Amino acid sequence: MKNDKPIGIFDSGIGGTSIWKEIHQLLPNEETIYLADSKNAPYGQKSKKDIVALSIKNTEFLLKMDCKLIVVACNTATTNAIEELRTNYPVPFIGIEPAIKPAALYSKTQTIGILATKGTLSSALFTTAIQKYSNTRIIEQVGHGLVQLIEAGAINSAEMHDLLLSYIQPMIAENIDYLVLGCSHYPYLIPQLRKMLPDHIQIIDSGEAVAKQTKNLLADNIGFNGTKSSNAIFYSNTEATVLRGILGDKYQVIEQDF
Structure with a gap:
C-alpha cells in the first residue's frame, strides 16, 4: 500500500x-x-x-x-x-507516554525513577498507568526548568548540570535501577545523565x-x-x-x- x-x-x-x-x-x-x-x-x-x-x-x-x-x-x-x-x-x-512498563518489568530493586513535567505526572492518564505496577516503587521528580534551558540552547550549562544533579541524587539514594525520561526534551540530557548515574542504572525513553x-x-x-x-x-x-x-x-x- x-x-x-x-x-x-x-x-x-x-x-x-x-x-x-x-x-x-x-x-x-x-x-x-x-x-x-x-x-x-x-x-x-x-x-x-x-x-x-x-x-x-x-x-x-x-x-x-x-x-x-x-x-x-x-x-x-x-x-x-x-x-x-x-x-x-x-x-x-x-x-x-513515559516508558514505565519495561522499567517496572525489568527492575531488580523494584524501584524506578521517572523524570517528567508537572503536566505529565499530574495527568489522569499517568495516574492510571502507574496503578498497573503496584509492586514497583516509582520515585517521581518534576524536571522544573529543564525544558526552558534546552529551548534556550543551554544544554551543557552549569545551571543545567546543577539542576539535573539535584533531581537525580535523591533517586540514586532511593536505590532506583531504571530512570524513565518522561519528556521528549530529556533525551538530549542523556550524555550528562550517564556521567551522573552509576553504571547499573539504565535510562529509558520512548x-x-x-x-x-x-x-x-x-x-x-x-x-x-x-x-x-x-x-x-x-x-x-x-x-x-x-x-x-x-x-x-x-x-x-x-x-x-x-
Missing part, C-alpha cells in the same frame, strides 16, 4: 526532534513535517484546558499540510489531550517504541511513501537558532507564527 502524504509531528518546542530522529532513522523514505511550538513551551506548567487548545491548534496546522497521521511527540500533550484529538479528528494519532509503532501503523492501515526520496520540513514559531543547531544544515527550517 502506497501513501505519499507526510507524517506530521508536533511538540512544545524542539524536544520532539528526539522522536523525529528515531522515526526518520527507521523510516528514511517518509516525508515528515515537524511543528515546534516553542512560543508556548513548556506545556508541562499549563492547565489541561490550555494544553488541549494548543494541541488542537497544532493538529489543525498539520492537517492543512495533508498529513496522513500525527505523532504527538510530547508527553504532556499526549497525557492531557490525545483522547480529545482522537475524538475530534479522523486522522490516526500516535502518542508518547523514542524507539514510538518509531516502531509508527511503522506498524503505516504497514497495517495507512501505507508507506512510494517515492525513493524523502523530505523533512521543520516549522518554528520562534527564532530557530537552537533548532537549526540540533538539526544541522541539511534540513529546511521555516520560522512562521502559528
Whole structure:
C-alpha cells in the first residue's frame, strides 16, 4: 500500500526532534513535517484546558499540510489531550507516554525513577498507568526548568548540570535501577545523565517504541511513501537558532507564527 502524504509531528518546542530522529532513522523514505511550538513551551506548567487548545491548534496546522497521521511527540500533550484529538479528528494519532512498563518489568530493586513535567505526572492518564505496577516503587521528580534551558540552547550549562544533579541524587539514594525520561526534551540530557548515574542504572525513553509503532501503523492501515526520496520540513514559531543547531544544515527550517 502506497501513501505519499507526510507524517506530521508536533511538540512544545524542539524536544520532539528526539522522536523525529528515531522515526526518520527507521523510516528514511517518509516525508515528515515537524511543528515546534516553542512560543508556548513548556506545556508541562499549563492547565489541561490550555494544553488541549494548543494541541488542537497544532493538529489543525498539520492537517492543512495533508498529513496522513500525527505523532504527538510530547508527553504532556499526549497525557492531557490525545483522547480529545482522537475524538475530534479522523486522522490516526500516535502518542508518547513515559516508558514505565519495561522499567517496572525489568527492575531488580523494584524501584524506578521517572523524570517528567508537572503536566505529565499530574495527568489522569499517568495516574492510571502507574496503578498497573503496584509492586514497583516509582520515585517521581518534576524536571522544573529543564525544558526552558534546552529551548534556550543551554544544554551543557552549569545551571543545567546543577539542576539535573539535584533531581537525580535523591533517586540514586532511593536505590532506583531504571530512570524513565518522561519528556521528549530529556533525551538530549542523556550524555550528562550517564556521567551522573552509576553504571547499573539504565535510562529509558520512548523514542524507539514510538518509531516502531509508527511503522506498524503505516504497514497495517495507512501505507508507506512510494517515492525513493524523502523530505523533512521543520516549522518554528520562534527564532530557530537552537533548532537549526540540533538539526544541522541539511534540513529546511521555516520560522512562521502559528
